Amino acid sequence: MIVAPSLFAADASYFGDAIRQVEKAGAQYLHIDVMDNAFVPNLSFGPNIVSGLRPHSTLYFDVHLMIKNPEILVTPFIEAGADCITIHLEATEKIDAIRSVCRKHQVDFGLALCPDTPIDAVRPWVDDLDLLLIMSIFPGLGGQPFLENAIGRIREAVELRRATRGHYRISVDGGINDKTGTLCKEAGADILVAGTYVFNTKDVAKRIASLL
């Protein structure tokens, strides 16, 4: 299992320490949530945070853009050091153009789906998609309870991948802990994104181990 701790839940005065700690504990990805107060009712990180952290970590930077019209910011986030750019299917008409930018820079390309968007909506892009991010909460805030319908949606994503011979990794984001993480793993998820569960504790390594 790949574990992607979500930086949004870490103490902002210790981001450097937090990423070193999760890397040492066996996390492979760092999930970086970007919010614009338009697609979601909250604000978070810009490319400066990504470029600031980049020299301090070899983790795979999994940048989750919860922003309207992400095409404007894709290149700045790539130049800042993203390894994967994940955009919301609901946020733009320019999905093909964004994927081309990712391919040009040899950066992975992901699509995220809100809990009420059908999994089948990604079908036009499955032949060239690296990551499918299934939201198990409505995006915008950490610490929300896991929405159980995500389990059936993970299974649908596994089935779609099989039927279309796609290669995308299936990631789940929101309300992940040891129990919900196990359910997601059993349903076929490849990546668990976890914020509150990983960082809201004194023993970060133990929480990561329980997800791995």
Ligand code: DX5
């Ligand atoms: C929410 C973000 C999530 C969030 C997860 O909009 O996309 O990545 O940080 O937080 P927890 O694990 O606390 O639900």
Ligand code: ZN
């Ligand atoms: Zn996220």
